[in-house]
Amino acid sequence: xxxxxxxxxxxxxxxxxxxxxxxxxxxxxxxxxxxxxxxxxxxxxxxxxxxxxxxxxxxxxxxxxxxxxxxxxxxxxxxxxxxxxxxxxxxxxxxxxxxxxxxxxxxxxxxxxxxxxxxxxxxxxxxxxxxxxxxxxxxxxxxxxxxxxxxxxxxxxxxxxxxxxxxxxxxxxxxxxxxxxxxxxxxxxxxxxxxxxxxxxxxxxxxxxxxxxxxxxxxxxxxxxxxxxxxxxxxxxxxxxxxxxxxxxxxxxxxxxxxxxxxxxxxxxxxxxxxxxxxxxxxxxxxxxxxxxxxxxxxxxxxxxxxxxxxxx
Numbered sequence: 263x264x265x266x267x268x269x270x271x272x273x274x275x276x277x278x279x280x281x282x283x284x285x286x287x288x289x290x291x292x293x294x295x296x297x298x299x300x301x302x303x304x305x306x307x308x309x310x311x312x313x314x315x316x317x318x319x320x321x322x323x324x325x326x327x328x329x330x331x332x333x334x335x336x337x338x339x340x341x342x343x344x345x346x347x348x349x350x351x352x353x354x355x356x357x358x359x360x361x362x363x364x365x366x367x368x369x370x371x372x373x374x375x376x377x378x379x380x381x382x383x384x385x386x387x388x389x390x391x392x393x394x395x396x397x398x399x400x401x402x403x404x405x406x407x408x409x410x411x412x413x414x415x416x417x418x419x420x421x422x423x424x425x426x427x428x429x430x431x432x433x434x435x436x437x438x439x440x441x442x443x444x445x446x447x448x449x450x451x452x453x454x455x456x457x458x459x460x461x462x463x464x465x466x467x468x469x470x471x472x473x474x475x476x477x478x479x480x481x482x483x484x485x486x487x488x489x490x491x492x493x494x495x496x497x498x499x500x501x502x503x504x505x506x507x508x509x510x511x512x513x514x515x516x517x518x519x520x521x522x523x524x525x526x527x528x529x530x531x532x533x534x535x536x537x538x539x540x541x542x543x544x545x546x547x548x549x550x551x552x553x554x555x556x557x558x559x560x561x562x563x564x565x566x567x568x569x570x571x572x573x574x575x
Contacts, residue, residue: 306383358549
């Protein structure tokens with residue numbers, strides 16, 4: 263089976279770590295690659311909104327946001343009662359699985375484009391939208407279980423003003439209002455997007471191979487959960503994308519990918535601030551150590567096949 267070039271870079275990163283090659287990305291470089299990806303995704307969304315923006319997009323965004331509310335509510339009882347996690351850890355992990363992985367989304371874009379599959383251009387807006395509800399649900403679930411209260415301003419701050427959401431939303435606005443002048447910066451944020459993604463995935467491959475070790479005594483359940491939840495999310499996202507929103511094959515596949523992914527950037531930052539008592543290594547190990555590799559290597563091709571089956575049947 264032939265793999266997309268960016269996926270192969272991820273596999274290379276895993277191999278480097280397993281072979282114990284002494285290679286480490288400078289922290290500044292790794293952060294810079296992520297910043298470029300976040301801004302690039304936002305810019306693409308802003309540019310597409312100029313031609314696709316409409317009232318109908320608002321209710322579509324509301325329906326997509328509902329997915330971000332539903333998924334953590336599905337994940338929480340699984341973690342709480344089957345995984346036997348305490349309420350704080352269950353809420354923190356559940357929030358990660360209601361949100362999205364920008365890296366997974368970027369890989370999905372590369373796979374669709376390499377296969378010539380068209381998709382709706384306004385999807386970066388949905389990436390931003392899906393980052394927010396899960397954070398609020400995670401905080402509310404933990405607060406309810408602990409009989410404590412998180413203030414509305416605190417929840418709103420964590421939803422909107424964490425770095426990942428701020429950069430994507432900012433890029434979206436810049437792309438929308440810049441008109442043709444945005445082309446001045448597209449050699450970096452457009453033409454080099456795939457190259458930047460390949461380097462980012464090389465680093466992510468090395469990190470993912472390390473994080474599997476952090477699953478500790480919950481390893482068996484967390485591995486099963488980290489594969490089961492993406493499948494549940496993909497089915498929900500694909501179903502909504504096809505039957506409710508009427509998206510194209512590429513759009514159905516992308517909504518399945520977004521729903522199947524788990525955050526390892528925006529939500530971890532928010533949860534560290536909102537739930538400092540949670541064991542955050544569990545969330546990162548599950549989302550980055552298991553779910554991210556599963557989606558990149560197995561999930562994305564599977565979700566594309568599901569989308570093709572739904573839209574062509």
